[in-house]
Amino acid sequence: MTYVRRLAEFAVACRDGELPEAVRGDVPGRVLDVLGNCLAAYAGTTAGTTAGTTGGTTADATGGATGDTAEAAAAVLRGVRRWGGAGEASAIGSGDRVPAPSAALVNGTLAHALDFDDTHLPSVLHPSACVVPAALAVAQSVRAPGGEPVAAIAAGIEVCARLGMASYLPQERNSLFFEQGRHATSICGTLGAAVAAGLLLGLGAEEVAHAVGVAASMGAGLLEANRTGGTVKPVHCGWAAHAGVAAAVLAAEGLTGPPTVLEGRFGFFQAWLGGRYDADALLEGLGERWELLRTVYKPYPANHFTHPLIDCALALRRGGLDPARIAEVEAGVAGPVLRTIAEPWQDKARPRSPYHAKFSGPYTLAAALLGGGGLGLALDDFASLDPARLELAGRVRCVADERASQLFPRAFAAVVRVRLHDGSTLEQRVDSSRGGPEHPLSAAELETKFRSNASRALPPGQVSELAEAVRGLGSGGTADDVLARTAIRPS
Template sequence: MTFDTDLVHHFAKSVAHTTFDQLSESAREAAKKSMLDTLGVILAASGMEPAVRGIIEIVEEAGGTKEATKIGFGGQAPAIMAALANGALAHCLDYDDQTPWGQHCSSSIVPAVMAVAERRGGITGKEMITAVAVGQDIFARLRTNVGWLKDWNLSTVLAVFGATAAAARAYGLDEKQIGHALGIASMQSSGIMEMIAGRGSDLRGMYAGFSSKGAVLATLMASKGTTGIDKMFEGQYGFFNSYFGGRYDRDKILADLGSNFLGEGTLYKRWPCVGTAHSHMKAAIDIITENNVALSDIETIKLHVGDYHDLMCQPMAERCAPATLADAKFSLPFLVATAIVRNGMSVSDFTAAGLKDTAVLNVAAKMELVNDPKLNWTLELPPGRVEITLKDGRSWLAVGTHVPGNADAPMDWDQVIAKFTECASVSAEPISTDRISTAAKLAQHLEEATDATQLIKLLG
């Protein structure tokens, strides 16, 4: 089936003409929270994840025009390279926000928007909020309406389009240029699931840097007159046919485009690890706390898993005792064990010493798997179930609900600010409490700012 007007042009029109006043209040609030939350996670990663140092060194070695801030490390770099650095930091703790259906886009969108905003030389708070909101909306429309076979990493394959839409809007491109930018961005749409499910690679934590960089590159190329692809999404050899075998729902993608902004459902994590583990962690915590269980009394911990949960458990021995920080954040047995021992989780739990914590490793060694196809991931991932049996025979089964930060227990502004403050406190470059507090207040009331880049400069 072919259409006279490809989705790329529908998206470009909506992105170019959406105004701040058209956004729902919840979409505005989500965009503002995402900016502050993403900045906080970037700062925490600068101090807590050694693997990012290589990218920072490459950015610094490349030199170039000082256009945009390298958050957490100070100094400036060309906008494209700042987006690479900040994007790589934004996801590497797996603490960035997510959609209700999983996957991440703000870690690609926010660094791209902030890089082009600084290059442009300033942007109002309302314009920056609008840019982030339309990017989140484009991502969500694609995420929920493609036939995903868990073969591509949707957080990069799709987020480059959300980030490009947002960056192009923030840079002031017109409708035609935005369409070109989205076409150019198709050259940067990539990411295989082996990067996620495999072990030993730092790329799983850094992937948002590539889509953020690609978004800025696409935006700048379009601004210089480079043309895109007229039937980029729906052509015979276009995106949907190439990546998803033609499996997508056009009507749902277009439904209420420009009036209903799906980013308003964005969720903010309270635990710094893969979100698909959080329900199992919460179920285990509930059993331990409600029944006053001592760790030494535990005989077995059964994790009920669907297809995607199982990815986080194979091979079991390595997932129980992960070798790297990146692997630890995607290892379900280790994460549940950490949650049990710590009664939660914080950024300080993921250190070289934390990977060797004998209390956590001893609990992880008691894990067993129960495969349940009813927990397979289609659109929304079903909540995990955990069964804990004690040496005296007592046993409890719990389903992980009311996970901190999930839709049934969302984080309000006070909680987002508390998380930001915690993250900023471990930045590689120390930031004063006054600057942290000022940044939080500015983000919460960003629509009042005449130059939203002040938010970045406070933290650079």
């Protein structure tokens, strides 16, 4: 079999057979996290602030605490409204019914807008933000039985993560996508979304393979916005979800993809990675060893590379550090992440926007040193650029740390050294960030995160209804039961 056919056979077996209990039990948490992130992002849009007076805590005239990229989601929603079309699926928050590909576009953008979505390591992918919106949109449009979205999401995330793992070469200590400035999430996520959508459309293995083959010509994404600003990055996940749904629909209508779309001379791995990839990581143990279960949740709404710095800062504060005594700070991180969170220094020391600040090592470290909310640093900490944090960020120097570099990207590590005005120094090291593989969020912490996010848009009773509907997926509940509870209701 060709690579794509093996992936397709695996995916169809997920739908038509029995998922492992651990996998089936894991998926509702993915859905819960995505929906919470979507609702918090929607609450910060212009549309959300107009409608979100029913019980949300921060959906006020300022746009809440979600920052400029929430408005990127609002722009996508306005664009989708201009396009029009059949009301097949729900756009989260607004309650608009739009074509399934358009719903996937809106919801995928919302899911990634806060940079609060889950991460697979060591591929450093955010698979759920692409796959879950695509699956829910199609499941709602075809009225799929409740168990089918669970299987489709599991298969789609697994295929996405496997493609990411194929691009990770241990000798490089990084994904080759990232080495070339390409966003692995949106590129691999398009194929994962196509798998999920294809399963829900009832496609067989041959047609699912065609859906992936078509989707492989649609995925894209550049990482320059992480470095120097711009609001396009959240749309990477939205477009991946949209393209995945579109590819599956076209395959259902008879469009075909090349059988060697992945390993061929002009295929996916050659085009994106110059032919360097790990076939075993892609295919070995399919259905037995699940990369889905190695995908971790974020405790802080910022680029994941900043999380160990945040952990170090919070530990120093718990140890009694008075920020007023700080003269300067050295932040040691893995060498490969410097270009994302530390370069160019003048932009990272003084971010251009609250969203840009989420990708700044100096700013996130300063924010944590000066105090944060939520699980340690919260959405409100990125509502605006705080002058005191900017001033402290200007005294932070980021450098490569050998130990953090050795651990990367299987764990995100850092060391923070603080020099005080009296000349003394303090040091804090973290070898695996909170929420990472060594310290995953508990079910209770994930529930707290979801409720905090969802309550920005919905009243407490509706948040509880939504949580119960998500838990019902796979046991009689449907995507429509879930998405019907994501619309902000008039007061």
